[in-house]
Amino acid sequence: MSSETVDYRPLWEKLGLDLAAHDLLLAAIPTLYADAYLSQENRPAGMAYFDFVMSEIHGLRIKELLDHKAAGGTVIGTFCLYVPEEIIRALGGIAVGLCAGAEWAYDEVERLLPANTCALIKSFLGFKIGKVCPYVESADLVIGETTCDGKKKAYELLGELAPVYVMELPQMKREADRAFWRLEIDRLVEKLQMVTGRELTEANLRRAIVEVNAKRRALQRLNACRKATPVPISGKDALLATQVAFYDDVPRFTEMVNRIADELEDRVQSGHGVASPDALRVLVTGSPMSIPNWKLHDIIEKAGAVVVAEELCTGSRYYDQLVPEGGETVEAMLDHIAARYLDLNCACFTPNPGRLEDVLRLAREYDADGIIHYALQFCAPYQIEATTVQRAAQEAGIPLLRVDTDYSRGDVGQLQTRVEAFLEMLA
Ligand code: SF4
Ligand code: SF4
Numbered sequence: 001m002s003s004e005t006v007d008y009r010p011l012w013e014k015l016g017l018d019l020a021a022h023d024l025l026l027a028a029i030p031t032l033y034a035d036a037y038l039s040q041e042n043r044p045a046g047m048a049y050f051d052f053v054m055s056e057i058h059g060l061r062i063k064e065l066l067d068h069k070a071a072g073g074t075v076i077g078t079f080c081l082y083v084p085e086e087i088i089r090a091l092g093g094i095a096v097g098l099c100a101g102a103e104w105a106y107d108e109v110e111r112l113l114p115a116n117t118c119a120l121i122k123s124f125l126g127f128k129i130g131k132v133c134p135y136v137e138s139a140d141l142v143i144g145e146t147t148c149d150g151k152k153k154a155y156e157l158l159g160e161l162a163p164v165y166v167m168e169l170p171q172m173k174r175e176a177d178r179a180f181w182r183l184e185i186d187r188l189v190e191k192l193q194m195v196t197g198r199e200l201t202e203a204n205l206r207r208a209i210v211e212v213n214a215k216r217r218a219l220q221r222l223n224a225c226r227k228a229t230p231v232p233i234s235g236k237d238a239l240l241a242t243q244v245a246f247y248d249d250v251p252r253f254t255e256m257v258n259r260i261a262d263e264l265e266d267r268v269q270s271g272h273g274v275a276s277p278d279a280l281r282v283l284v285t286g287s288p289m290s291i292p293n294w295k296l297h298d299i300i301e302k303a304g305a306v307v308v309a310e311e312l313c314t315g316s317r318y319y320d321q322l323v324p325e326g327g328e329t330v331e332a333m334l335d336h337i338a339a340r341y342l343d344l345n346c347a348c349f350t351p352n353p354g355r356l357e358d359v360l361r362l363a364r365e366y367d368a369d370g371i372i373h374y375a376l377q378f379c380a381p382y383q384i385e386a387t388t389v390q391r392a393a394q395e396a397g398i399p400l401l402r403v404d405t406d407y408s409r410g411d412v413g414q415l416q417t418r419v420e421a422f423l424e425m426l427a
Contacts, residue, residue, distance in 0.1 A: 008059045011066065015138060018131040025104065025132045026058060029292055036298045040234055042274050044267070046260035047237050053244055057291070062134045064249065068094055069138070074196045077139035077162075079124065080147055081313045081344055082169050084337050086323060087189060089250065090208035091196040096135045097246025098124055098142065101293030103407045105130035112157055113150075118379040119406040120288065121150045128161055135247065136162065141195050143188070145169045147348040148381050165191050171349055173342060182338040189334070205333050209323045211250050218257035219245060219319035225264035226308045227366050230273020232264040235284070235307020236297045242314045243291045275306040280426050283363050285311035285355075285389060286374035287382045293407055296374050296415070303420050308366040311359050312374075317344055320358075347381035355385070356392040363398050370426045371400040372419070399426060 012022060033054055037043075053061070065075050076088045077098040088095040103119070104126035113122060127133035136142065144155035144166040155166050168184055170177035189200055198204075222241060225232050241257055267273070282305050284296065289312060297307050310316060323340045327333035345354035363371055371393050375382035386402050393400040401422040405411055 006059060006063075008062065011063060012058070012134060015062075015134050016131060017134060017137060021105075021130050022058075022132045025102070028102070029054070029057065032292050032294070036236060036294045037240070040236065040274070040301075043237060044233055044260055044263045046256065046263050047233075047240075049256040049260075050237070050240050050244060053248060054240075054291075058134050061247065061249075062138060065094060065096070065135075065138045069140070074140040075135075075138045076192070076195075077136055077142040079143075079151065080145045081317055081346065082145050082147065082341050083143045083167065084185065084188070084341055086205065086208040086212050086337055087185075087192060087200065087334075089212060090200055090204040091192050091198045092204075093140075093192065093196055094249075095246075096139065097290070098127075098133070098136050098139070099246075099288060099290040100124050100127045100133065101290035101407060104132060113154065116378045117150050117154075118148075118287070118376045120290065120376060120379075121154045123290075123407060125154055125158060128158060139163075141165055141192075143167060147346060148379070150378075169348075170342075173349065178338070178342060181342050182335065185334055185338045200330055202328075202330055202333070205330055206325070206327070209325055209327075209333060209337075211254075213322045213325065215245060215250050215254045215257075216319040216322055218254045218261060221261035222257055222264060223309065223316070223319070225261065225268050228268040228273075229281075229367070230271065230277045230279070231275055231281070231306050231308060232267035232273055233260075234274050234297075234301055235282075235310070236294055236301055239289060239294065239297055239307070239310060239314060240291075242310070242318055243289070245318065246314075275301075275304075280305040280369045280423050281308045281367055282306065283309045283311065283359070283366060283368035283371045284315070284374055285359050285362075285371060286386070287376040287379045288313035289374075290314065295405065295407075295409075295412065296372065296403065296419075299412065299415050299419050300372065300423075303416065303423055305423050308368060309362045311355070311362050313346070316358065316362060317346070347385040352385065352388075356389060359389055360392060360396050360398075363393070363396070368398065370422065371398055372422070373400055373402045375402070375404050377404050377406045 074093040076093040076095050085095040100123035108129050109122045109126045128136050142162050142164045146152045146168050158164050324336045327336050373386045390400050
């Protein structure tokens, strides 16, 4: 990929974006990015790829998506980890994550939704209503899911503005739920075959499983390096890599992340870090953080600590588990996919002991001095589950700070004070 100035306005116009509003959005991102990212010292050289990706977030990647569609492919928007990317990819689709991490068109959104709806839902609806997201405008189909109530109902409204298909996700993990989910995967295949005009075969599904696993393995390698002291990459940079995984080209992303992992492994060998060996190590767990939501990581790291792991959908939940590659038939491969996805531990499940185990395991493996539980305001699943996570951390003797926030900058000062006090307590 090379950087050159290209005028993407005709392309945005073709997609029906509100160009004036879109200009405002695009103008805000570089400032946020420069402040959070480019101000860091000693970043791995490989992060230049992500600087480029961010500079082209609504440019080159959108052109690639439209070229893909022009060549007969499809673009499928998703909002949740439970939607299997492998199936979309096998059918010639490109999966793009549509969760948004910035406040947009809230006035209009709050005419449709209660003001006390989580920021993620308000944001994705705001991006669609405000016509500022070229990803959602490129999508041939948007796949929703029955996870939390807010999302479930918001998809009904989104369905008035875009083609939406909703998967029914069970909220428990009993045998009957697994059987139901397996059928739901079949229904998704049927829908996607119709939308893409392609058929799922052993060859295309096997290839997609291998490619998506390779992407997750690359992220596993990168993140494993964060176990080292000193830490070779900041939490902010690692978070960005996972955020970009939701919409970048799969083989290119895999190659670039593996290159960064090579660099980090060298750094670990030579004891080269981005923070001092004494820096406090923090595990972050909770609601997802979508681009450009880097608020909490930025506050933690500007306070001198380092985020060493994320038990988030934009973190370990995304890359920890792979789909077994040994399936012989389409049915067997879909069995593996169904099992792998239902094994994810989102707070919308009840009970959800797997998440507590994951949080404690990660805290141990990454040698965390403390945990910060991050929930978006009005995200009932994570705000309520924070209580059980806090109890589990307490029993394990790991200090935990609970933070409930949103996408606004209004509480940054207050969060800084709370995070600094927490870090002082850990020191
Ligand atoms: S937090 Fe749960 S509902 Fe939200 S994206 Fe993650 S898995 Fe899906
Ligand atoms: S952050 Fe919480 S409330 Fe918001 S969409 Fe995700 S699970 Fe639902």
